[in-house]
Amino acid sequence: MSDIYIYSERLDIAAELIGFARQNHKEPYVVTFSAVAAEELANLGANKVFYLKGESPLVENYAKQISKFLKEQAASHFMVGATARGRDLAARVAGYMDCGMASDLSGLTYVDDELICERIIYGGAVRQKEAFKDFCVVTVPGGLFEPVQGDCEIFTIDLKADERVVLVERTEIPSRGNDLPTASKVVCVGLGLAEEEDLSLVNGLVDVLEGEIACTRGIAEERHWLPVERYIGISGAVIKPELYIALGVSGQIQHVYGIRESKIIVAIDKNDKAPIFRYADYGIVGDMYEIIPLLTDLLN
């Protein structure tokens, strides 16, 4: 029980998972669907890299074959980077293996060869610890473990895809310059903002603070007023600024998950019962359209 199979199209996460395996004296094996990635992965301390070669550009389509491969290899765990694609592939493999799975872990350790997984449930309100005795699949986000180095061989394996789902078109979403993850001051705007134009008011405050703008899921995903990498929460970014100011953010647990490590949290909301006040150090109950100009002026 010591062969860990690893997949992530995010090579940084694959590298960290190899590091995790090494740190726990397990044997890391990596699978990839890209010849270019295989070359890079071959320097990251794994025992072997398997380049899985097939016709479909959708890696999810190989789930059934991968589960066969993992069985043949007598893998003890399958660890996958927690990206949208990784989660999907992982869950399908778990389905075909009829095994346990834990998603989006916040912690992962071995105790006496049992895998102990920690994850967050109820939108961020509760931490759950669970143990797996047998083969299981987990998905793991980046940033939990240290990568290592070391060369290994690449083995190419032909794999047949399930071609029922066909890719018609793929458009990359260009990643914009984004200083939010490292910003020391963050101003976050929620659905309390009435119009897209009013972002200029918020940006005025961001400028005097020399901070970064952020938002809740709805502002990015539904209204498209800010890019998606600007939204904070359990399905968005997790940040640790010195100062976080919420404007018209009700403070649902899924959002608050992303700001818990902030040093100081300030809430401005017109509803005195908004949950955000429970999570705040300082608050003012009132209309942000009146408060933002006052605050911006005072700071100027």
Next chain:
Amino acid sequence: MARIVACYKWVIDESDIKVNPDLSINLQNSKGKISDYDKNAIEAAVNAAELLEGKPVGLTFGNSKCKASLKDALSRGLEEAYFINSEKADKADGRVTAAALATAIQEMGEVDLVVCAEGASDTYARQTAPRLGACLDLPVISSVNSFTIEGKTLTAIRKLDDCLETVKVELPAIIAVLPEINHPPIPGLKAVMNAGKKKMVEFAEADLKVDLNPKNQVLDLQAYVMERKNIVFADGELTEQVKNLVIALKKEGVI
């Protein structure tokens, strides 16, 4: 008429969770709700049923309290509701959930499309749809942001971390939809009144013949608490309050 199945979960409202002094959690007085994003899944299934001229139905796997959800689900445009009633649902993992749902779907007869939400608001595991695909050996499309149907071909736009993908599949299939896919309306009074008259089918645990024991062993649940100062500036005019805020932030050394 082929069915279009919306899978929805009856979950504990996370805002009702009480924390004990030792950080264990108390769920006793928490109310249930249809998992937030599952309302989008139901709406998507209702829309798909129109395009496919099929029958939109709901499917849920839960304990006996979950029965309270059936009328709510039916008031959202579904025509039938299927309920797998089992106390084992409380401890179900992704494997158990997918196995239970898959067995019920097989019982329904012809099914064109199964719609799940991106993730349930309690587990947010984002496992069920792909696992269900494996159980039923049906094709799956996850992270669906929008879709169209022509004949029996479903074309979906998927939103992934770094790209948009247009993909195509011949039905039957399973999709997992993102909440941005639609805006479910609040059911009107008439819809709520009618819901009680619609067909409800209940499966007992014994009907299913699946192993409902989870593979994982839950060791510990602990509340996450955050200590904060909770100071609200309420004295004086608004200008005064803002001044006091700035003074406090200066003292903290964060501006």
